[in-house]
Amino acid sequence: MTAKIIDGKAFAAKVREQVAAHVARLKEEQGITPGLAVVLVGEDPASKVYVSSKGKQTVEVGMNSYEHKLPDTTGEAELLALIARLNADPAVHGILVQLPLPKHLNSDLVINAIDPAKDVDGFHISNVGLLGTGQKSMVPCTPLGCLMMLRDHHGSLAGMDAVVVGRSNIVGKPMAQLLLGDSCTVTIAHSRTKDLAEVCRRADILVAAVGRPEMIPGDWVKPGATVIDVGINRIERDGKARLVGDVHYDSAAAVAGAITPVPGGVGPMTIACLLANTLTACCRANGLPEPEGLTA
Ligand SMILES: NC(=O)C1=CN([C@@H]2O[C@H](COP(=O)(O)OP(=O)(O)OC[C@H]3O[C@@H](n4cnc5c(N)ncnc54)[C@H](OP(=O)(O)O)[C@@H]3O)[C@@H](O)[C@H]2O)C=CC1
Numbered sequence: 001m002t003a004k005i006i007d008g009k010a011f012a013a014k015v016r017e018q019v020a021a022h023v024a025r026l027k028e029e030q031g032i033t034p035g036l037a038v039v040l041v042g043e044d045p046a047s048k049v050y051v052s053s054k055g056k057q058t059v060e061v062g063m064n065s066y067e068h069k070l071p072d073t074t075g076e077a078e079l080l081a082l083i084a085r086l087n088a089d090p091a092v093h094g095i096l097v098q099l100p101l102p103k104h105l106n107s108d109l110v111i112n113a114i115d116p117a118k119d120v121d122g123f124h125i126s127n128v129g130l131l132g133t134g135q136k137s138m139v140p141c142t143p144l145g146c147l148m149m150l151r152d153h154h155g156s157l158a159g160m161d162a163v164v165v166g167r168s169n170i171v172g173k174p175m176a177q178l179l180l181g182d183s184c185t186v187t188i189a190h191s192r193t194k195d196l197a198e199v200c201r202r203a204d205i206l207v208a209a210v211g212r213p214e215m216i217p218g219d220w221v222k223p224g225a226t227v228i229d230v231g232i233n234r235i236e237r238d239g240k241a242r243l244v245g246d247v248h249y250d251s252a253a254a255v256a257g258a259i260t261p262v263p264g265g266v267g268p269m270t271i272a273c274l275l276a277n278t279l280t281a282c283c284r285a286n287g288l289p290e291p292e293g294l295t296a
């Protein structure tokens with residue numbers, strides 16, 4: 001079997017179109033423009049690329065983008081003061097603090113200082129708790145993007161065996177919650193899992209969020225399974241810089257039923273979902289109906 005390629009880039013473009021249409025209506029009918037503030041501390045090159053890409057796409061869908069670039073040496077009090085200002089600013093509907101933060105800053109403390117209603121990353125403990133109990137929340141962008149692609153491909157996910165490899169707070173755990181919410185039977189695997197290959201082979205839906213280039217080979221994939229590759233790994237091959245996932249694409253695509261590529265899979269959906277979450281936050285802040293099909 002040769003897998004159907006799930007085109008995250010094209011899917012993300014459709015999501016952005018929906019967001020842009022809704023934003024245009026908000027402006028015209030309500031005089032409201034959604035605003036997203038992105039905070040970047042330090043000079044991490046990959047983070048800089050993501051932040052500028054986020055800013056560009058925010059403007060493209062008609063929203064206001066506020067970029068705050070702070071030096072590596074920024075102290076905790078200074079960062080918390082900026083977050084307090086953004087929390088109080090009615091023009092800002094979404095706040096994202098780019099991770100990882102420099103080591104001297106406590107990211108839990110910083111994230112939990114964001115107003116949960118503006119926490120478009122869905123990382124605040126209140127949003128984590130709301131998601132875990134099945135209540136309305138802000139849902140983390142990467143898992144939300146994965147869920148949208150899975151629902152689009154399968155319709156209902158009920159009863160499917162899902163394996164999530166990775167248990168981080170930003171991808172693995174919220175991904176597992178969303179799959180459980182859609183009635184999958186969910187297994188979360190990690191670095192201490194025994195016989196990971198065997199666990200993966202049980203999966204109808206296999207989500208890889210590990211951060212190890214091409215760690216999952218095709219013979220760990222159940223024939224016909226859907227493979228969602230979250231990994232973004234920069235490697236050098238034949239003297240060239242390349243981006244690869246956590247799944248060995250060629251061998252996995254030979255057995256899977258469907259697979260997301262890297263690049264062009266989960267990554268573009270993450271940013272599209274960030275824009276969708278900002279729109280959702282703006283609608284909620286103004287007591288307006290939320291966009292349909294763009295929330296979990
Ligand atoms: N496409 C996108 O939009 C995004 C992509 N990413 C990418 O996704 C990947 C994961 O990111 P993130 O969740 O932040 O990473 P973390 O490093 O926070 O977590 C990695 C997880 O993988 C597990 N793990 C590590 N090695 C193994 C192994 N050999 N076998 C099984 N499990 C293992 C770890 O287990 P343990 O807990 O036991 O240590 C951990 O739970 C990265 O490549 C990242 O770049 C991340 C965010 C967004």
Ligand SMILES: Nc1nc(=O)c2c([nH]1)NC[C@@H]1CN(c3ccc(C(=O)N[C@@H](CCC(=O)O)C(=O)O)cc3)C=[N+]21
Nearest residue numbers: 050097098099100121141232263264265267268270271
């Ligand atoms: N607070 C916070 N929220 C995040 O959502 C967040 C973060 N911090 N820190 C870093 C990770 C990573 N992340 C990606 C977003 C887009 C692509 C993306 O668009 N990738 C393109 C390729 C881009 C390239 O070429 O480098 C693709 O896969 O096609 C990748 C990764 C969001 N993250």
